[in-house]
Amino acid sequence: HSGAEIFDLVIFLLAAMSLVEILIHYQFFDIIRAKLFKLGLTDRQQFVALAILVFFLSSIIDNLTATIVSIQISRKFFKDENLIKVAAGLVIAANAGGAFSPIGDVTTIMLWLADKFTAMQIIIQGFLPSVTLLLVALAILAPKIKNTGFDVKSEIVNKLGKSEWTIITTTFASFSLPLLMTFMDLPPYLGLLIGLGIVWILVDSFKRIRPKQTHLTASIEKLIKGTDIASLKFFVGILLAVGALNSLGILELLSESIYGLTPNLTRIIGGNIGLGVLSAVFDNIPLTAIAIDILDTTDPSLWVLLALTVGTGGSLLVIGSAAGVIAMGMVKELTFGRYLRYAMIPALFGFVAACGVWGVQHYLFFQ
Secondary structure, three states: OOHHHHHHHHHHHHHHHHHHHHHHHOOHHHHHHHHHHHHOOOHHHHHHHHHHHHHHHHHHHOHHHHHHHHHHHHOOOOOHHHHHHHHHHHHHHHHHHHHOOOOOOHHHHHHHHOOOOOHHHHHHHHHHHHHHHHHHHHHHHHHHOOOOOOOOOOOOOOOOOHHHHHHHHHHHHHOOHHHHHHHOOOOHHHHHHHHHHHHHHHHHHHHHHOOOOOOOOOOHHHHHHOOOHHHHHHHHHHHHHHHHHHHHOHHHHHHHHHHOOOOOHHHHHHHHHHHHHHOOOOOHHHHHHHHHHHOOOOOHHHHHHHHHHHHHHHHHOHHHOHHHHHHHHHOOOOOHHHHHHHHHHHHHHHHHHHHHHHHHHHHHHHO
16 A cells, blocks of 8 residues: 555544534534434334434444434433343444445545545445345344333533534535545545534634633534544554555455456355455454455455445454443443344344345446
């Protein structure tokens, strides 16, 4: 990987993380929790609503952040076995939602920035398989949620003014700017940086207009410092390591073993699905980085399939994705064995269904 490619990815992720920190600071996710409470749903309905919410949220703010936010919300509504099942289901939903968006998962960001598909191609070709995965998983998992009548306590959320809502709206709008940049043949990360700059100007302007200190007074510098720099270092290390393997010729040997010397369509599809299954055990970031270097095809549909499989294959095991690992940390009762018991079958059936839907789409429309 060239230094320019690594730079693009790091700057993109840093800007995206900073925008998410702004949403957290301005209590946007607390407002969502309060709105859900007012709906008065049963446990099963609450789970389905949360899963759908995290599915779409992860396509905008990335699946890891969406998982953290949704589990924080779910801990207010569920307990005991229900909480374990819900947490497992939210991991599946978050990974499915991130797989059809160019900015929903680190792997889709990597493939998008490597020009393997356009933003519209991953959305159009990836959305239906991702939705299918979610619906299949929910159909299996939702009936296992018991309506316990858990006594949920309402929380007081500070009311936001027009200035706060302006900042939140602008922050969300910033996530669409990378798509605009691609139409202008500019680097996608430039869109997020422009959005972050606009939000920064708005925050400073509102602070000048209202100099009085409030609970929402923000320092953008501190919010940027609060981003997960350790993860960025990990991504850089992975990309440099894959680059070293490529220089040594190891990736060429790996390519021959996975896709063959002269890969045909069937071999590539099988290889992509195989990498998806492997992502349940191995980190999907290095697998994606390796695939970018070894897979010799310009068909965007096949790259969309890779994004779907490595993005959702990690849901098969709790250790297979960053979302699963963070869920284990937040819900101590969610062990490897319990995830295997509750979520592996829904995730597996959903994975197979998603691949099937992709296959039908490819045969009918994109071949």
